[in-house]
Amino acid sequence: MAWHKKKKTNLTKLRIFRTFVQFVMFILMNLTFFLFGATWLVLPINMPRSIFSSSEGAFFLLQRMLTTAIVPLVPLAAFFLIGSIFGRLFCAWGCPFGMFQDLLGYLTSWVRKYEPTQDTNLNLRQIGEFITGATLLLSTFIGVNVALGERATIEASFDVFVEQPWAVLSPSVFLFTAIPLLFWWGGIENFIIWEKFVLINVIFWLRLFIFIFAFILVIYVPRGWCRWFCPVGIIMGHLGKYSLVGIGRNISKCTHCGICEDVCPMGVRILADPPEKVRNPLCTNCLDCIAACPEDAMEIKFL
Numbered sequence: 001m002a003w004h005k006k007k008k009t010n011l012t013k014l015r016i017f018r019t020f021v022q023f024v025m026f027i028l029m030n031l032t033f034f035l036f037g038a039t040w041l042v043l044p045i046n047m048p049r050s051i052f053s054s055s056e057g058a059f060f061l062l063q064r065m066l067t068t069a070i071v072p073l074v075p076l077a078a079f080f081l082i083g084s085i086f087g088r089l090f091c092a093w094g095c096p097f098g099m100f101q102d103l104l105g106y107l108t109s110w111v112r113k114y115e116p117t118q119d120t121n122l123n124l125r126q127i128g129e130f131i132t133g134a135t136l137l138l139s140t141f142i143g144v145n146v147a148l149g150e151r152a153t154i155e156a157s158f159d160v161f162v163e164q165p166w167a168v169l170s171p172s173v174f175l176f177t178a179i180p181l182l183f184w185w186g187g188i189e190n191f192i193i194w195e196k197f198v199l200i201n202v203i204f205w206l207r208l209f210i211f212i213f214a215f216i217l218v219i220y221v222p223r224g225w226c227r228w229f230c231p232v233g234i235i236m237g238h239l240g241k242y243s244l245v246g247i248g249r250n251i252s253k254c255t256h257c258g259i260c261e262d263v264c265p266m267g268v269r270i271l272a273d274p275p276e277k278v279r280n281p282l283c284t285n286c287l288d289c290i291a292a293c294p295e296d297a298m299e300i301k302f303l
Contacts, residue, residue, distance in 0.1 A: 007292050011263060014291040018092065019106075022099035029055040029096065042078045044090050046097040046232045048167055050177045057172075059232050063164040066139035069147035083239030087246055091226060091233055092265075092286035097172040098226060101218040102265070108219045116221065118269040121282060124228040125237075132231040135166040160203055166231060171214040174207045222265045227282055237281030247285060248301035249275040260289035260298055270298075277301050 029047065031054040041055035049056035062075035082090065091098050116124070142162060145154045155162050167173050217224040226233050240246070249260075249270065260270045266282040270289055273279055290298040 007259075007294055010291040011288060014287060018286065019099070019102065021093050022096075022102070025094045026096045026099060029053055042074050043094065044079055044082050044232055044236055045095040046170075046172045046230055047095070048164075048170070048173045048177055050180070052180060053176070057232060059235070060164055060167055060173075063135060063139045063166060066136070067142040067146065067163055067165075069143040079235055080239065083236045083243060085244045086285065087240030087243035088233065088236040088284040089245070091230075091236060092284035095232070096176065097230075098223070098284075100175065101223050101225060104215070104218050105222050105265075111219055113222060114220050115267055118267070118272065121227060121267050125234070125281070128229045128231060128234040131166065131229060132234045135231060138165045168203060169207055169210055171207075171211040171225065174211040178204075178207065222267070223284075226284070227266060234281075240283060240285075241279040241281060244303060245285065246277045246279075246301050246303060247283060247287075247289060248277050248299055249273075250297045250299060251275045253295045253297035255295055255297075257294065259292050259294060263288045263292040277303055 029041070029043075029045075030052050032052055040049075042058050042061055043055055044059075045055075045057045046059075047053065047055070047057045048060045058075035058078040062072045062079075065072035065075065138161070142154055142158060142165075145151075158165075160168050214225045214229075221227070247270075254271075254275070256271055258271065261268070264270065265286060265288060266284055268278060268280045268282050270278055270280075287300075290300070
């Protein structure tokens, strides 16, 4: 079925509005950088707490509480309360690293995109499952040993991984913390002078490699990092399958034209899901399918 001009306009307006919301959220989450006092928030987003931010991603706080032998009630509450109601809504509308991926995708829209099959999407998502599980197990192991009085041994064994294991390698930490601090502390001249640059240890280079990999990935696969590697997306994806708010399909209007699947930034095969609610763990409730559907068959569902 051919695209309706009105629906193309609707989709463009929605994406512009979503980018605006993402930008406003980013400003609100980084009020400290702009010298405003703000309440510290814990949200299911892929962003660490830093000297610039007024909020913190729940997964980063979860790691830090586990490794210090504190029951992580606050980050768990953030995940379950928001995830059980809105699913992965924050991934599309509030996550700063998601905004970074979207903006990069828009700027490189001239690059031919690769759209994996649904099986490939779900299979590669297992990498994120492994990252999430391994991080939680390692954090718990460290926390148990800290509780047993082995802090010195643990710190000597795990070094930089002792507080937040995944944060050391996360590209969002590199983007929102490492790069700003390099400029904040030393200025741009220190960032580009080779003699000083090579003194940074191997962990920095590993983080840089992962960041560049993520950067290139999202150019060719829309939201590639969100789909396959992000621990926040993994956790929220499981909760989103049973969330109160979701996307549904009116089968009496649906003509199976496939436009909803074509515009989905996460590659969700919407027509393969039950019409009552899209239960794919990749769905972020971005609403692109609703804006683009020529028959108005896609709608927000409250279950």
